Amino acid sequence: MTEDADLIDLLGASDMFEALSPEALALIASNGRKRAMKRGEVLFSVGDPGDALFAVCSGRVLLSRFTSEGKEIALAAMERGGVFGELSLIDGEPRSADAAVVEAGELFVLSRAAFRQALETDVSISMAMLEVLSRRLRVTNRLVESVSFLELGPRLARLLLAIAASGTTTEDGEIVLPARYTQSELAKRIAASRESVSKQIAQWSRDGVIGQRDGKIVLIDVDRINEWADDMELEL
Amino acid sequence: MTEDADLIDLLGASDMFEALSPEALALIASNGRKRAMKRGEVLFSVGDPGDALFAVCSGRVLLSRFTSEGKEIALAAMERGGVFGELSLIDGEPRSADAAVVEAGELFVLSRAAFRQALETDVSISMAMLEVLSRRLRVTNRLVESVSFLELGPRLARLLLAIAASGTTTEDGEIVLPARYTQSELAKRIAASRESVSKQIAQWSRDGVIGQRDGKIVLIDVDRINEWADDMELEL
DNA sequence: TGGCGGCTGTGAGCTCGCTCACACGCGTTC
DNA sequence: GAACGCGTGTGAGCGAGCTCACAGCCGCCA
Numbered sequence: 001m002t003e004d005a006d007l008i009d010l011l012g013a014s015d016m017f018e019a020l021s022p023e024a025l026a027l028i029a030s031n032g033r034k035r036a037m038k039r040g041e042v043l044f045s046v047g048d049p050g051d052a053l054f055a056v057c058s059g060r061v062l063l064s065r066f067t068s069e070g071k072e073i074a075l076a077a078m079e080r081g082g083v084f085g086e087l088s089l090i091d092g093e094p095r096s097a098d099a100a101v102v103e104a105g106e107l108f109v110l111s112r113a114a115f116r117q118a119l120e121t122d123v124s125i126s127m128a129m130l131e132v133l134s135r136r137l138r139v140t141n142r143l144v145e146s147v148s149f150l151e152l153g154p155r156l157a158r159l160l161l162a163i164a165a166s167g168t169t170t171e172d173g174e175i176v177l178p179a180r181y182t183q184s185e186l187a188k189r190i191a192a193s194r195e196s197v198s199k200q201i202a203q204w205s206r207d208g209v210i211g212q213r214d215g216k217i218v219l220i221d222v223d224r225i226n227e228w229a230d231d232m233e234l235e236l
Numbered sequence: 237m238t239e240d241a242d243l244i245d246l247l248g249a250s251d252m253f254e255a256l257s258p259e260a261l262a263l264i265a266s267n268g269r270k271r272a273m274k275r276g277e278v279l280f281s282v283g284d285p286g287d288a289l290f291a292v293c294s295g296r297v298l299l300s301r302f303t304s305e306g307k308e309i310a311l312a313a314m315e316r317g318g319v320f321g322e323l324s325l326i327d328g329e330p331r332s333a334d335a336a337v338v339e340a341g342e343l344f345v346l347s348r349a350a351f352r353q354a355l356e357t358d359v360s361i362s363m364a365m366l367e368v369l370s371r372r373l374r375v376t377n378r379l380v381e382s383v384s385f386l387e388l389g390p391r392l393a394r395l396l397l398a399i400a401a402s403g404t405t406t407e408d409g410e411i412v413l414p415a416r417y418t419q420s421e422l423a424k425r426i427a428a429s430r431e432s433v434s435k436q437i438a439q440w441s442r443d444g445v446i447g448q449r450d451g452k453i454v455l456i457d458v459d460r461i462n463e464w465a466d467d468m469e470l471e472l
Numbered sequence: 473t474g475g476c477g478g479c480t481g482t483g484a485g486c487t488c489g490c491t492c493a494c495a496c497g498c499g500t501t502c
Numbered sequence: 503g504a505a506c507g508c509g510t511g512t513g514a515g516c517g518a519g520c521t522c523a524c525a526g527c528c529g530c531c532a
Contacts, residue, residue, distance in 0.1 A: 071385055431510095
């Protein structure tokens with residue numbers, strides 16, 4: 001089927017399955033399904049039983065946690081190739097975050113049973129999983145660090161640079177972010193208020209270091225932004 | 237050897253190896269070694285190549301990150317049975333945190349080679365590792381959440397309750413923490429300043445909800461502390 | 473075409489908790 | 503016993519960034 005070819009393509013590009021043999025990929029692809037997701041949709045919520053694993057084909061999903069007052073922080077943002085929802089499948093605990101779609105797209109869904117079976121039959125899958133989790137842990141650790149130490153400016157600068165890594169660079173060295181990001185999404189991702197992000201962006205716009213190109217943020221003076229991000233430089 | 241019996245005991249009690257067969261345990265025990273660690277000792281630092289994995293036999297190790305200004309936040313605290321240092325062995329990246337001994341004790345050290353070999357020969361080890369990493373990720377996610385949302389009081393209350401989980405309960409429902417914790421260690425673990433922790437503890441002592449018993453903190457009115465941990469408003 | 477919902481910009485407070493600057497007690501080491 | 507190191511207690515002052523309260527814009531749909 002042509003459908004399968006698409007899927008195998010995607011899976012092969014994802015963090016988790018990239019190292020797998022074609023047969024293993026085919027096995028996984030045939031056990032999952034693809035579905036559309038639309039902006040605002042909630043894929044799962046805290047406390048839900050974990051009955052599936054997801055891989056993003058296109059679009060963007062935010063994994064976040066809420067306070068009872070409705071404040072939200074994004075723990076991770078998943079884009080093409082990103083795999084999430086696997087924690088519950090590994091340890092059987094209920095979901096510990098909410099997953100909400102912030103940019104419409106397509107999603108690959110793998111059932112609990114299929115995942116466990118794949119884990120047990122193909123050792124390379126569990127090795128790949130270990131790497132995925134390691135990377136995620138490092139990212140989260142960095143998030144903890146920046147939330148607790150850095151001021152808003154550096155945190156935002158770092159986020160923009162991280163997003164820019166998958167953006168397009170123009171010939172004059174400017175970088176256009178790969179999609180539209182609302183200020184409130186940016187705020188959630190750095191644990192700040194929407195207003196503060198707005199003010200910081202306004203300031204940088206006035207300074208001419210960033211700008212807008214049809215709704216997308218453009219990093220104009222990347223060096224300056226790097227300075228801001230490193231301001232509180234942590235050795236590495 | 238009697239030495240091996242000790243080790244196997246410990247490993248069998250640790251997060252990571254508890255599910256293993258006696259043979260696998262013996263294999264691991266014979267490939268690692270036990271050593272003493274003293275307070276203040278640094279086991280590894282950010283940027284070091286990761287050449288070993290550690291399991292705590294006794295004592296306590298803090299995994300933390302620093303700013304260039306010397307501010308520190310603890311990402312995790314490892315006590316008996318805790319396994320750490322495995323990220324680098326999995327993905328080959330350099331260490332991304334510092335590991336420092338805050339309570340003297342004994343440590344089990346497993347070389348990179350022995351660990352990789354164990355991973356590859358015994359599938360149940362990689363499954364156990366997956367669970368360890370999942371749990372760690374959940375803990376870290378909760379840390380992110382509380383650091384970004386909660387005020388100092390609730391953060392500290394939560395930490396005390398978490399530590400108390402392995403403490404001893406008296407007949408009147410009080411809980412004695414399992415060891416001495418300096419205020420500055422507590423501060424690192426909730427991303428706060430030592431002074432603020434001191435003031436909060438003083439306040440609670442005055443209110444009679446916590447106290448001291450030969451250097452160890454005692455939770456007297458656990459219900460009140462639970463209230464504090466849950467919501468961050470109410471009177472003061 | 474008017475109204476409504478979502479995103480953005482900006483100012484005015486206010487507050488939590490950080491830094492700084494001490495003072496005190498206790499255990500070790502000369 | 504003096505002199506340190508280290509953990510602790512406490513107050514003054516200050517500032518980043520939060521909340522609150524609007525106002526302007528745009529796109530969409532009835």
